[in-house]
Amino acid sequence: MKKMKKWQLFTLIGVATVVVIGAASMLLTGNKSSQAKTDSKFKVEAVQEGSVASSVLLSGNVSANKEQYVYYDSTKGDLDNVSVNVGDQVTAGQALVQYKNAEAQSAYDTAVRALNKVDRQIYNLKTYGTTVEVTGDEATDQQTSNSAQRSVDDQLKDLQDSRADAADNVNKAKAALDATTVTSNGEGTVVEVNRDVSKSTTGSSQTLVHIVNNGNLQVKGELSEYNLANLSVGQEVSITSKVYPDKTWTGKISYISNYPKESQAAAAAASSGTSGGGSSVKYPFTIDLTSEVGELKQGFSVNIEVKNNTQGILVPVSSVVEDKDKNYVWTLDKNGSAKKVEVTLGSADAEKQVISAGLTKDSKVISNPNSSLKDGQEVEYEETH
Incomplete structure (x- = not known):
């Protein structure tokens, strides 16, 4: 057998290597092209109807729904008699304080x-x-x-x-x-009596009698401006207390003030010219208990979880884009064309966003939009569920 020259062998090996590398390069390029084509597809998802699982956490204090304070009033005359004692049960119209005039x-x-x-x-x-x-x-x-x-x-x-x-x-x-005779406004328990009051004009701020009705308690607290925009009267809440960690009470928001406390409003106005002015302003709220009062007592500090019961159209959080302080989603029409639609946002959790205005229940949205999308553009997509 005739021996091949050494340089010829090296040449053949070099050609074979080039062929193999070229083939591998073509295969790899083809795979990348195929992958790019797959990645260019948009994901389209039909909207759903329901509510998100998010909730708002607040804190408050238990207080009497019905309570009465009787303050010393020198214009009624000289204090003659306080006719009740701490712990007394009183009825409506019962005499509490008698002045002599x-x-x-x-x-x-x-x-x-x-x-x-x-x-x-x-x-x-x-x-x-x-x-x-x-x-x-x-x-x-x-x-x-x-x-x-x-x-x-x-x-x-x-x-x-x-x-x-x-x-x-x-x-x-x-x-x-x-x-000159001060009477009880309703039923309740006398929790404070003070017979030793100053007869000067400064004595008018002193409490003579304090009556509460523990059978009808409320929870009162303050919420932030952010929560003010996301809560409403009538929402159900769950209430817990550190004193009784294994017990839960239910209630409903019965009142939310549209105005901050007077002192806080003044402070916010004074600091409006500085960065972050007004960020600590709080708005009073009240919750009526809908379950038995049980062991709850006036003055208890409680934690409140506001349940989100708002029903609406749900879209993936990833589908919402923000542009110039407005929110949009890209929808897909029946011809497969993209359309940018302005929407109003509601509550959200980690996965779903409530759309309160802008979409209908038969809308389809692009869940992975990008900056290259244009109105009327035909898109390649795949539907997800």
């Missing part, structure tokens, strides 16, 4: 005497009338009698007017006298 009592007594005097005058006039002298002349006597009757009628009308004025005075005097 000589002027109010005197005014009432005077008004009553004036009314009684008018009543006596009316009685005497109706009973005895007036005396008429008879002359024996029938015509003259008749004329005199008629004149006397008219006089009695006029006097009676004047007395009736006087009685109406006297009755008004009695009512006013009685209202002033009744105000």
Whole structure:
């Protein structure tokens, strides 16, 4: 067998190597092209109807839904008596505090005497009338009698007017006298009594009696401006307490203020010219319990989870794009063309976004849009579920 020259062998090996590398390069290029084609496909997903699983966490304090504070009021007179004690159960209309006011009592007594005097005058006039002298002349006597009757009628009308004025005075005097007795607005338990109050003008801020109704508790707290935009009256909540970690209460938001606390509003206005001004402003809210009060007590600190019960159109979070402070999604029409649609966002969780306006329940959205998309562009896509 004829031996091949050494340089010829090297040449053949080099050619074979080039062929192999070229083939591999073509195969790899083909795979990359195929992969790029696959990656260029957009994913399209039909919208769903439902609600997201997100919730809002708040904190608050348990307070009495119905409570009454009786403050010292020097305008009612001198404090005479506090007729209840701590722990007493009171009913509506029950006397709590009695003031002594000589002027109010005197005014009432005077008004009553004036009314009684008018009543006596009316009685005497109706009973005895007036005396008429008879002359024996029938015509003259008749004329005199008629004149006397008219006089009695006029006097009676004047007395009736006087009685109406006297009755008004009695009512006013009685209202002033009744105000010296402070009564309970409803049923409850007396939780505070203070009989030693200052009689100066500064004493008007002192509590004489504090009554609460523990059978009807509420939860009150404050929420941020962000939560203000995402919560509404009527939403259901779940309530827990560190004191009883294994128990849960339910409730509903019954009130959300549209205005921050006065002191906080003033602070926000004062700091509006600085960065972050107003970020700590809080808005009061109230929750009514819908379950049994149980072991909850006034003053307890509680944690609140607001359940998201808002139903709406759901799209993947990844489908939402933001442009110039507005939100959009790309939809796909029946011809396979993309369309940019402005939407209004609702609540969201890690996967789904609620669309409150802009889409219909039969819309299809592109879940992986990119910056190259244009309105009316035909796209290659695959539907996902």
